[in-house]
Amino acid sequence: MLQATLRVAPITFRNREAALVLLTDLTERLILEKELEYHAEELKRYSESLARINGKLTIMNSITRHDILNQLTVLLGYLEIAEEECRETEVMESLSRMKFSAQNIREQLEFAxxxxxxxxxxxxxxxxRWQVARLRQDDITITTKIRRLEVYADPLFGRVFYNLLDNAVRHGIRVTEVRVTTRIEEDGAMSIVWEDNGIGVREGEKEKIFRRGYGNNTGLGLFLCREILAITGIEIRETGECEKCARFEIRVPKEGYRIVQKPATVPDRA
Known part of the structure; x- marks a missing residue:
């Protein structure tokens, strides 16, 4: 069935009054609009169905991880007891390897x-400053003079500093101090600098340490750091000196940070 619009407008043509008649065929346009409405409804139904399925999978994954982590805690506890009571060298080595594997499994589940x-x-x-102030580690002093800086980042942003501290403990060997400072770059970007007094990173590994699975442990911590930051265009790189210090520079684009008037109230220990 033909559907159209009719428009009439008065005009003057060669000194005579006339009328301009415009007839627009809307049939194909209306058919396309109905098809778009139909597909939009279909997409909505599929999206809602997918959201329900993802929700169920998320709940199942959370429950499964929780149960496995609980069992790993029990397993690690018994391994600790077995190591204390064991007197045979070969058995102790086997228990140590089992403990190491169990700890790696726990870290992989937490990463997931x-x-x-x-x-x-x-x-x-x-x-x-608040994200840094939450960190705690025995025998390591964490200092920062950051007061009024906010960055636009994924809510997991705090996990970046937690993983950097964990990396310092695991690989820094002699780390006793961590300093967190900032500087504004020539292009207006803000660099947040995390520096420790450990053994640093070898020149050929400065980029490799951010690869998933690289290193002696699970190799997930620094990989996750880069993934978290990349969501809002923040970059991270290692610029320290081997045998002197590890230094991680977190580069926040100009539009990704702001200086607030009143700093948040945080613990003095940071």
Whole structure:
């Protein structure tokens, strides 16, 4: 069935009054609009169905991880007891390897949890000093003079500093101090600098350490750091000196940070 619009407008043609009649065929346009509406409804139904399925999978994964982590805690506890009571060298070595494997499994499960949450929630403005102030590690002093800096990042942003501290403990060997400072670059970007007094990173490994699976342990911590930061265009690189220090520079683009008027109240220990 033909569907059209009719428009009539008065005009003057050769000094005579006339009428301009415009007839527009809307049939194909209306058919296309109905098809688009139909496909939009279909897409909505598929999206809702997919959201329900993802929700169920997320719940199942969370429950499964929780149960496995609980069992790993029990396993690690018994391995600790077995190591204390064992007197045979070969058996102790086997127990040590079992403990190492169990710890790696726990870390992989925790990584899977964080990676699943990566990018799920909207980025937000986060106080950098507060994220650093939450860190605690025996025998390591963490200092920072950052006061009023906020960055626009994924809510998992705090995990970056946690993983950098864990990396210092695992690989820095002699780390006793960590300093977190900032500087503004020539192009207006902000660099957050994390520096420790450990043994540093060898020249040929400065980029490799961010690869998934690289290193002596699970090789997931620094990989996750880069993934978290990349969501909002933040970069991270290692610029320290081998045998002197490890230094991680987190480069925040000009539009990705702001200086707030009042710093958040945080513990004095940071």
């Amino acid at each position: 949890r964080d990676y699943q949450d990566l990018g799920v929630r909207e980025p937000q403005w986060l106080d950098v």
